[in-house]
Amino acid sequence: MHDKIHRSAGELAFYAVLFIFSLVLLWSAYGISGFESLSSPGALPMAVALAMVISSGLILLDSCRNAERDSTRFFRDILPPVIIVMMLFITGYALLLVPLGFLPTSLLFLVVSILYLRRGGIVFALTVSAGALIAIYIVFRLIFTVLMPSGIVPEAEILAAFGRMFGGAQ
Amino acid sequence: MEALGYFMTPWLDLKLLFLVAAGTFAGVYVGAIPGLSVTMAVSILIGFTFTWDVYPALCLMVGIFMGGVYGGSRTAILLNIPGAPSAIATAMDGYPLAQKGLAGEAIGLSTVMSFVGGLIGIIVLAVAAPTVSDFALTFQPRDFMLLAVLGILLVGSLSGESLVKGIFAGAMGLLIGTVGMDPLTAEERFTFGYTQLWGGISFIAVMIGMFGVSEALAQLHHIEKAAVKQTISRIVPTWSAVRKYLPLSLQTSSIGVIIGALPGTGGDIAALMAYDHAKRVTKNPETPFGQGAREGLVAPETANNAAVGGAFIPMLTLGIPGDAVTAIMIGALYIHGLNPGPMLMIDQPQMFWFITGALALANIFMLIFGLTGIRIFTKIVEMPRTVLIPLILLLSIVGAYAVNNSITDVYWMLGFGVLGYFMKSYGFQLGPVILGVILSRLLDENWRRAIISEQGSLAGLFKGILTSPLSLVLFAMVVMIFVSQTPLWTAFRRKIGLEKIEHDHGAPGSGA
Amino acid sequence: MNRPLVKFAAILTLTTGLTAPAAFAQDYPVKEIQGIIQWGAGGSTDTVMRTVTPHAEELLGGKVVMKNMTGGVGAIATKFVYAQKPDGYTLLMGAENPLLYKVMGLGDIDYSEFTPVNILARGVPILVANNDAPFNTFAEMVAYIQANPNEVKFGSTGPGGVPSVVTALLKSKTDLQVTDVPYDGDGPALTALQGGAVDVLPAVLGAAIEAIKGGRIKPIVLIDNAPTAALPDVPALGASNPEYAEYLPWGPFFGVFVKNGTPEDVVAKLVDAYAKGAESEDFIKLMGDRGYVIESLSGKPAQDFLSKWQSLTTWLIADAGLAKASPEEFGIPRP
Structure with a gap:
């Protein structure tokens, strides 16, 4: 999809964004401690931000000067609908994770995305998602005691209740 | 031989033997899952083994360490998602092999080579620990700085066909590494007023985003394509193959031991340096680097396992950790x-030999577990992508959260995933970004320390470099590697942006 | 076991867990307690907390899941715990650093927003030097530094760290012109001291003791009023230079905290558990071996300890010109 002689769809815009972003970072790096001394906390950030500005500038210039557009179309080859939808799914996941909690959000995410990608088969999607989620829950929550946001499911309390049910609390 | 007795303790006691085996087995899987790290596993084990004796507790930890460093290569080869930072270099040639249906061979070769590397690390630990640790102590801030510069120069061999894009990616990585509160002065850098940024951007979150999420997104392009069928008939490499790579593996293992023994540098830097070394010394690889060169698999895998033995050297002789796990x-x-301290070797020599013995045992179990069960692992790649991709995305999120229990890390991970996806689409390599993040603090802090130690004088720094033999050697290496890349530079300047090399991020050749 | 009864009990616990989020001491803890450690795994705060907590767990009858949340000299962890509900299910396991946040410009949340469960122990600082340094005693060191200004390299861990406070303390009474070389923790600084990258390091005894015993570095003076049992031959600064006695004893400390507003009976249960934990053999041995002084303070004595520490230290660093804001702005009295 991307090669050097031809410019892909959206390539120039992406380089421009990188260049502008690098400029912002350079300005921010200058703000850390200015040209105070070689050992100031801002010395390395300024040097690398400058390297970013120069390299992204060269990339942008190069792309402007040499390349002709190739036959790619942005919403077909670079960012087709399927990728946009999946990006939206993960954004939704990130937003819902804290209010809804880990278990419901993950189940929702897995089922919806498997259904979407497969286009059908709700039983299959539910079984696979539930199975995978149980495995992840066992490894991360039970073995590695990672306390994921619990949200609407009071899983820590349920777990403690289970703990008491089998052989009492620790 | 009293030492031999202590060395053999974990081999002869059935319970200890079992614990080393269990630890190694668990380690392989912990290492393979991005987001589950050996560091995490070992700190949880501290609580878990609190009431145990010290020997069984150590057996479990040593096993996890050895297995975990190796396990990272699994997902790197099969999915192009390194399970641990030290497997980043492994993905570059391992994944192209898997795409040719040679995952079984790649895993087999990397397992045997990890074993060789691990063994060399342990041998150095056993015979030369005090010498190596004294050598590691002589590294001054300027030497660490030169080492970091040496690392930065790897951008040249990691950036694929466009050096300028590699430089941008590397600089971006270095900058990501400086975000947050400066550890030396508590000055805020690139925090834009957000206290969530004080702690900086988690390196693991960047890695999972750049390699996990962006790879999953990129694979959505081929969602309809059937997965590559893997041949798993030939797993154990032939003796002639092992012998062929032995000279290289000895060199890369030495890199691994030294980098591992230096406080503040570990298996991740060692593996990348070893990869670069392999690329430099291999004149005619059967397959070009980046397209499935076996040498590109051998080098990082020997180095990162050799770094395990290396990391124990300063820990056991001086009580100084060689890396995060130690x-x-x-x-x-x-x-x-x-x-633990310099007196440990004198007061309790059994501890040194016990750990060395447990390491050697774990290395053997790693070989056994590595060569068996490959069938199940390769099934993962043969899973339909429609299921695999959502699972990778979910695991990436959980993994990023687990590192520091932080939702902010999850947001960063997703942000870098999307950025990484676009960078890949437009011909950037992501390896240099991670390289930059890994080296950022090493470079920044030691540069500043070196300058401060000379009371702010650049001339003083140069004088220091020219009068110390170690610094001089490192400096000469920096100059040599830089000059060896100069033809590339002139070529680059002459026809800036005119190289006509086809590339496609989905095809073998772009690797990580 | 009687199955229906078990089920009934499970449902009962579940419903109480759901309907009464503000736990009462008789049920507390109904789920895992999170212990947020301000510093990284393997560090001294981490080691202390992981030694004492399993003993406290036994008394609490619940599990404490310890997590390291590093960054921003502990400010990230402090803010995280501050943002949680004050229900006793999130503990802050920290060191002295938050007491300096206000004057160091690291936000306005310090231990005044928290209730101390237990101030477990206090470290004793010690001045250690590279074996090749051309001085062996405090007096010789002062003489050498005064004869060669800015030549001697002192290790530091950034402004507000133990080395910077000790250096400020020494400079308050003696003219010392040295070059401060910053490291990101006392571990790396001690390594640098052994390798000769720095000449002198004001360290915590616990971190330096093994290297001293192994002869890798040499002790200069103990920053306390009397020598310690762990290293009886090292002279104490307060004894040799009485002008420093008013500041001493001074040292970093470790403590367990909960956010203000935590139900009193929950705090009482935690206080009790950690006080017992601090009496455990493991903990006493660990502290003794590493030269820490066990304090095990809670309630009013703990509050007094914190205020005294904060007032002394913030003014020391403010007078040394290291602070970003004067302690006066926050109503911290001069000692």
């Missing part, structure tokens, strides 16, 4: 009533 093990020794 830092936690020092804490564990304290909790178990021991006092």
